[in-house]
Amino acid sequence: MIGTGFITLLSLTSFVTAPYGRHSKSGWGIMVNPKLAWLLMECPNLVAVAYYYHKNYTFGSLPPAANCVLIFFYAGHYINRSLIFPMRIKGGKKMPITVMMSALFYCSWNGFIQAKWLLELNMYEDSTLSxxxxxxxxxxxxxxxxxxxxxxxxxxxxxxxxxxxxxxxxxxxxxxxxxxxxxxxxxxxxxxxxxxxxxxxxxxxxxxxxxxxxxxxxxxxxxxxxxxxxxxxxxxxxxxxxxx
Structure with missing residues (x-):
């Protein structure tokens, strides 16, 4: 992801402008309703959290407190971004499907990494919280x-x-x-x-x-x-x- 970040930074700085919103242009595939696009491309983060919780915990059980706080931060952001934010869009230009699919891939990848780390691979000590x-x-x-x-x-x-x-x-x-x-x-x-x-x-x-x-x-x-x-x-x- 760090390597991809360098490539993304170089590409968006020197070669291409992300083609949506005010920079939207033709040639990037069919156009998708912005509410649907935001919902589809951001929700894998929540799916990943739900999957790793279901995999590693029984209903009602919780990981250590620091893990819970970090999951709350992560899931809270994406509840807003994938469920609340799209429903509140007023108008909005359609999004090229290539942009949506790129974001969908990244959110699936990152959701897997963050959820697996916080719900399976690493349990923080109680002292971490303070x-x-x-x-x-x-x-x-x-x-x-x-x-x-x-x-x-x-x-x-x-x-x-x-x-x-x-x-x-x-x-x-x-x-x-x-x-x-x-x-x-x-x-x-x-x-x-x-x-x-x-x-x-x-x-x-x-x-x-x-x-x-x-x-x-x-x-x-x-x-x-x-x-x-x-x-x-x-x-x-x-x-x-x-x-x-």
Missing amino acids: SARFILGSLIFVLGFSINYHSDEVLRNLRKPGETGYKIPHGGAFRFVSCGNFFGEIVEWTGYAIASNSLPGYAFAFYTFSNTAPRGASHHQWYLDKFGSDYERLGRKAVIPFVW
């Missing part, structure tokens, strides 16, 4: 989730009923970056990696950065091209405040 690393990572995760969720709300409510076209988002993380939602995801999974202190966690965090940061840079340039000096004077970075 360690400084775990507490810090958990707080960073909660901060990132809050940023990500709030940014989604801002984007969802940009247009009034009947309006079309793109507008500049304001408030929250958008005061500092063009893509507050991507920034929130990067913060989320960085916190998860710190709390888990595991190779699966760090690999996931790195891939998240490799996939979202270049897309944030593309979105940032799109805003600059569309809104010109009106956007430039806001002084935002693309996805990492004050850095990129």
Whole structure:
């Protein structure tokens, strides 16, 4: 996954812009309803958690407390992303099936890795829950989730009923970056990696950065091209405040 992250970072930075949303273009396969696409491509994460829980535990039994917290973080994010977020999409452009299938493959792969690690391969000691690393990572995760969720709300409510076209988002993380939602995801999974202190966690965090940061840079340039000096004077970075 780390190797794939480097390839993804290089590809999205130098060769291709992910072809959906405002960057949508023909030639990437049939177009899929965005609500259906998000549901299908994100739900393997939840399937993996359910499978490894069923495989290793009887109903009502639980792994160690730190494992439970990390599973709660992981599954909570994907309950929102695969079940709640799609149902709240207003309009939305269709997604090329190649993009959906790429995300489906990644979520299946990552879901297998994270769920197997937390529900089968590694049981954290009781002392982990009160360690400084775990507490810090958990707080960073909660901060990132809050940023990500709030940014989604801002984007969802940009247009009034009947309006079309793109507008500049304001408030929250958008005061500092063009893509507050991507920034929130990067913060989320960085916190998860710190709390888990595991190779699966760090690999996931790195891939998240490799996939979202270049897309944030593309979105940032799109805003600059569309809104010109009106956007430039806001002084935002693309996805990492004050850095990129």
